[in-house]
Amino acid sequence: MALLDSIGLRRSGKKALRRPDLATQWTLMWWKFRQHRLAMVGMALLGMFGLCVLFAEPISPYAPFQRDTKYVAGAPMMPHFIDTEGNFHLRPFVYGRKAERDLVTLRMKSTVDTSQIWEIEFFVHGAPYRLLGLIPMDIHLFGTREGFIHLFGTDFTGLDLFSRTIHASRASLSVAFVGVVISFLLGAAIGGAAGYFGGQLDNIVMRVIEFIRSVPTLPLWLALAAALPRDWGPLPTYLAVTIILSLLGWTWLARTVRSKLLATRHEDFVLAARLSGCSDFRIIRRHLLPSFLSYLIVDTSIAFPEILLAETSLSFLGLGLREPVESWGVLLYAAQSIRSVDQAPWLMIPGIFVIVAVLAFNFVGDGLRDAADPYSR
Amino acid sequence: MIAYLARRLVYMVITLLAVSVVSFVIVQSAPGDFAEIYAARKAAAGAIISQAEIENLRKQLGLDQPLLVQYWRWLSNIVLHNDWGMSWEWKRPVGEVIWERMPLTLAIAFSTLVFMYAISIPVGIYSAVRRYSFGDHAVSLIGYLGLATPNFLLALVLMYLAQKYFGQSVGGLFSPQYQNAPWSWARFADMLAHLAVPVIVLGMAGTAFLIRAMRAAVLDELDKMYVLSAKASGLSPLKLLVRYPVRMALNPIASTLGWRLTYVISGAPIVSFVLALPDTGPLFLQSLLNQDMQLAGALIFIYCALTIIGTLVSDLLLVALDPRIRLE
Numbered sequence: 165m166a167l168l169d170s171i172g173l174r175r176s177g178k179k180a181l182r183r184p185d186l187a188t189q190w191t192l193m194w195w196k197f198r199q200h201r202l203a204m205v206g207m208a209l210l211g212m213f214g215l216c217v218l219f220a221e222p223i224s225p226y227a228p229f230q231r232d233t234k235y236v237a238g239a240p241m242m243p244h245f246i247d248t249e250g251n252f253h254l255r256p257f258v259y260g261r262k263a264e265r266d267l268v269t270l271r272m273k274s275t276v277d278t279s280q281i282w283e284i285e286f287f288v289h290g291a292p293y294r295l296l297g298l299i300p301m302d303i304h305l306f307g308t309r310e311g312f313i314h315l316f317g318t319d320f321t322g323l324d325l326f327s328r329t330i331h332a333s334r335a336s337l338s339v340a341f342v343g344v345v346i347s348f349l350l351g352a353a354i355g356g357a358a359g360y361f362g363g364q365l366d367n368i369v370m371r372v373i374e375f376i377r378s379v380p381t382l383p384l385w386l387a388l389a390a391a392l393p394r395d396w397g398p399l400p401t402y403l404a405v406t407i408i409l410s411l412l413g414w415t416w417l418a419r420t421v422r423s424k425l426l427a428t429r430h431e432d433f434v435l436a437a438r439l440s441g442c443s444d445f446r447i448i449r450r451h452l453l454p455s456f457l458s459y460l461i462v463d464t465s466i467a468f469p470e471i472l473l474a475e476t477s478l479s480f481l482g483l484g485l486r487e488p489v490e491s492w493g494v495l496l497y498a499a500q501s502i503r504s505v506d507q508a509p510w511l512m513i514p515g516i517f518v519i520v521a522v523l524a525f526n527f528v529g530d531g532l533r534d535a536a537d538p539y540s541r
Numbered sequence: 542m543i544a545y546l547a548r549r550l551v552y553m554v555i556t557l558l559a560v561s562v563v564s565f566v567i568v569q570s571a572p573g574d575f576a577e578i579y580a581a582r583k584a585a586a587g588a589i590i591s592q593a594e595i596e597n598l599r600k601q602l603g604l605d606q607p608l609l610v611q612y613w614r615w616l617s618n619i620v621l622h623n624d625w626g627m628s629w630e631w632k633r634p635v636g637e638v639i640w641e642r643m644p645l646t647l648a649i650a651f652s653t654l655v656f657m658y659a660i661s662i663p664v665g666i667y668s669a670v671r672r673y674s675f676g677d678h679a680v681s682l683i684g685y686l687g688l689a690t691p692n693f694l695l696a697l698v699l700m701y702l703a704q705k706y707f708g709q710s711v712g713g714l715f716s717p718q719y720q721n722a723p724w725s726w727a728r729f730a731d732m733l734a735h736l737a738v739p740v741i742v743l744g745m746a747g748t749a750f751l752i753r754a755m756r757a758a759v760l761d762e763l764d765k766m767y768v769l770s771a772k773a774s775g776l777s778p779l780k781l782l783v784r785y786p787v788r789m790a791l792n793p794i795a796s797t798l799g800w801r802l803t804y805v806i807s808g809a810p811i812v813s814f815v816l817a818l819p820d821t822g823p824l825f826l827q828s829l830l831n832q833d834m835q836l837a838g839a840l841i842f843i844y845c846a847l848t849i850i851g852t853l854v855s856d857l858l859l860v861a862l863d864p865r866i867r868l869e
Contacts, residue, residue, distance in 0.1 A: 375559055378799070378852055379845040380807035383825065384563070387837055390829035391570035473691050477811055480693055481826060496694070500815075505701050512701075515694040522689035 183425055193458060196535040200317050205529020209524035216333040221293035224327030225307045228490060230269070230291060231322040232312055235261060238274050240317040240325075240510050248278050256285045260311055282311035317510040319498055327515045328495055335491035337521070339406050340472040346410035347471075348464055352418025358418070359425025373415045385409070385474065389483045397487045405484050413467035420463050424456040458536040463530035469522040476518050492518050546857070553853050560845040565612050568626075568838035573799055576604055578629065619842075626727045626835040630828065635839045638824065643843070645714070645820035646809060649739055650847075653805050654798070657744045662794070665755025666787055669763065680752060687749035692808050696815040703738070714819055742812050747801055755794050762786035792863055799852030806848050 187195070197203060216223060226232075243256040260280025266273045288307040295301045309315060316325035358369035388408050392401060428434065429452065437447050453460075478484030479493025480500065487494060492514040498504060499511040576599040580590045599605050604833055606614075618624040668677045695823035714735050719728045762768065771781050813822025821840060828836040 270606070375556060378556065378803060378846055378849055379560060379563075380803050382807040383810055383841055383844050386810070386829055387567045387570075387824070387841055390832065390837070391567065391834075469689070476691050477693060480691075481811065481814070481830075483829060499697060500701050502697075502704065505697055506704060509701055512694065512697060515691065515697075518691060518694070519689045523685060526685060526689060 176203060189370065193535040198532050200531035200534055202527040203534075206527030206531065209482065209520060211338060213333055213521060213524070217337055218296065218332050220331045220334060222295065222301070222303060223305050224324070224330040225290060225304050225313055226324040226327045227291040228328045228331040229323065229488075230327075232314070232318055232324065233322055234263060235274055235312060235314060235318050236322040237320050237508050238314055238318045238322075239312050239508075240513075243284060243315075253281075255281075255283050255285075257281045258308070258311075258313055261329055279521040280311070282308045282313070285309055316513045317508065319511060321506065325495070325510065325513060328490060329492070329517055332490040332492050332495055332514060333517065333521075335402070335485060335489050336475065336518070339402070339409065339485070339491065340468055340477050342406050343410040343471040343475075344413065344439060344464055344468050345468055346407065347413035348417060348460070349415040350410065351463075352421055352453070352460070353528070354414065355418030355421030356425060356453075358431060359422035359453075360444065360448055362426070369418070369422070373418060376415050380520070381472070382477070384511075385411070386478065386481070386483055389478055398486070402485060402489055405475065407480065409471045409478075413471055416467065417460065417463050420456075420459055424459060425452055428455055462529065462532045464535050465525060465532050468529075469525040472518065472522060472525070506508070542860075545860070549853055549856070553849055556849050557846060560849065561616055561842060564838045564842035564845070565615055567841055568615070569608070570834060579670050582629070593810070600829065619839075625839045628828070628833055628836040630831050630833045630836065638836065639821060639839060639843065642821045642824055643817060645818065646813070646822070647847075648715065649736065649743070649813070649818070649820065650802070650805050650809060652736065652740045653743045653747075653809075654801060656740050657747045657801060657805075658794075660744070661748045661751035661755055662791070663792075665752045666759055666782070666790075668752065668756040669759035670782065672760065677756075684749035684752055687745045690745070692742055692746070693811050695745060696738070696812050700816065701739055718756055719774045739809075739812050739816055739818060742816075743808055746808075747804055751797075751801070753796060754797070755790060758790035758793050759786055762789045795862070796859055798855040799848075799860070802851045803848045806844050818822050 221227075232238075238261070241258045241261075243258055244253075245250055245256055247257075258281075260277040260282055261274040262277045263274050265271070284306055285308065286306050287303050287389040288309070289302050290304040290307055292300065314324050314326065316329060318324055319328075354369055358366040385408055389405060392404050396404070425448075434447060434451060437451050442450075475484055475491060476493035476496065479486075479491050480496045482497055482500075485491050485494050495514040496512070499508075499515075504511060572843055576595050579598065580595050583590050604611065615626070618626075623636055625639070627633070628635045628638055631638050664680055668680050714732055715728065716731050716735075719731045722728050767784075767788055768781065771785060772778075776784075809820075810825045811820035813820050814826045817823065821843075825837065825840045828834070829841070
């Protein structure tokens with residue numbers, strides 16, 4: 165009970181008794197954050213994306229490069245509960261598909277065959293994989309015993325778009341994550357140095373930031389990405405693209421760090437720390453940074469969607485990540501021309517994932533901004 | 542004012558120099574130098590070029606000089622002779638290729654700016670005055686979506702919908718039947734209809750951002766005492782709103798004009814590329830994909846110069862509009 169008291173949260177019966185006078189700063193922030201309903205929705209969505217990243221193989225019914233020659237450029241298949249005769253099935257199913265030759269275009273075309281019912285089964289055996297890269301398994305969350313299931317349809321080579329989209333969340337979110345971490349470090353280091361030492365260094369850093377802000381950055385990053393050698397393997401390209409993208413987000417962070425440092429570096433507790441013989445680095449790290457860490461987290465949550473969108477745009481144009489690395493932008497590369505979009509509009513589905521991810525980050529960012537200053541009303 | 546103007550001009554020249562250095566680095570980042578690429582292209586076409594000829598060409602072009610000299614040569618050619626180098630892809634001077642497509646880019650950027658402010662100011666005021674109404678919530682929902690959707694995806698979706706439900710071709714600047722027709726009112730109207738899509742796509746995120754900013758600014762003003770006193774002295778609500786809080790709220794919105802311009806120029810190439818507009822956007826991306834860096838570097842330089850000059854002009858306009866801005 166004493167422990168619960170000390171964090172200001174004591175449960176009596178079902179109702180939590182809040183003691184703001186005893187709560188720590190972080191507890192207050194959590195309370196404030198929890199009141200922001202959209203932010204909680206955002207958190208839930210991010211949690212789902214996290215599951216996709218960790219468990220992409222078991223969630224998707226097929227391996228990302230498993231071709232289905234019977235269903236090329238096929239439309240998304242809707243799961244049903246009620247069949248054409250109005251009978252209710254407890255187990256969801258998809259209708260079978262028949263392959264026919266279109267008499268006008270002479271192309272193979274599949275049509276829905278409502279006489280055939282392919283039941284969706286859960287936890288079925290399928291393509292083998294290693295769970296988390298370690299445990300060999302072949303169980304997939306769902307699948308069909310007969311026929312096939314392509315929830316988002318297939319592309320022009322017969323690859324299952326649902327499986328690919330789930331797998332692509334890995335590259336998309338990891339590039340954004342690593343990019344944010346790098347720009348966080350850059351921003352904290354450069355902004356920290358400028359704010360703490362001030363003077364000429366501060367002046368130079370601020371001019372550089374103003375310069376970067378005043379030029380159209382996207383063309384600049386496009387040019388940098390285009391200058392990468394074409395014969396690099398997937399991994400070096402991936403790393404290089406991540407670093408190029410992280411050069412995008414650090415200016416905001418650096419500015420926040422600098423202004424907060426300027427505001428706090430003459431406080432009494434800094435003087436006290438200096439008089440007790442702390443080094444500059446220790447003062448920044450142990451005394452100044454924690455005092456405005458919450459604002460930094462807010463700025464980071466803003467940088468995240470920015471980097472995600474930039475990566476998607478770069479890859480969409482064929483200048484960012486490339487096959488065999490798959491990100492949402494790489495998948496959208498197939499939807500580049502109006503002709504392919506017209507023939508297979510479902511190729512734009514990965515874009516919905518991008519939008520939802522960016523929305524989730526924006527919601528969480530809004531919640532964090534409110535929570536960063538828990539004392540305001 | 543004169544001192545302020547002079548200082549801003551000096552800053553602008555310094556920034557332009559910095560931009561030119563960046564652009565030159567991009568020109569240099571092409572694999573191999575000009576003479577080598579020239580030789581490789583000739584060799585691919587069947588002509589045989591000796592090493593001595595390459596050396597000769599290099600000397601002629603000054604490629605054997607140190608980088609600093611090369612940079613100076615590149616920059617002075619641009620400034621003094623309007624000579625931007627040669628483009629590999631087009632086999633024409635870079636300057637010519639760019640300037641015949643630049644007017645359309647400028648027209649799109651300018652219309653997008655006008656569109657953003659024309660939509661966001663009234664909608665922002667409405668959202669603030671009718672706070673938490675159905676309309677306000679709808680606007681903020683669209684705003685969230687607008688900020689989260691990549692430009693190119695919105696362009697693709699609009700093109701798809703227009704093709705599917707209106708049977709209209711959206712790509713390019715003209716419908717097929719007007720492509721080679723002489724100028725007429727119908728052709729002009731057709732062009733405007735085609736320009737609407739890129740303007741909406743480009744302006745979407747910026748408009749969403751400005752609506753939010755405008756809403757917040759008006760809300761801040763509405764709570765102030767002078768509004769209450771104006772209300773108490775019997776001013777009609779609309780007159781009061783337009784005459785005081787809105788005018789106050791406009792300043793912070795207008796002062797971000799420079800950033801909006803940067804944003805528009807930044808997003809324009811991708812949108813034009815997806816919509817296949819005959820402006821500098823597809824030119825830029827093609828040059829990057831083909832590593833035609835003479836052209837790409839020149840375009841980067843022009844894009845950056847445009848935003849820098851545009852920002853200066855907008856700042857000067859603001860100073861003229863609002864005497865409270867300090868000329869420090």
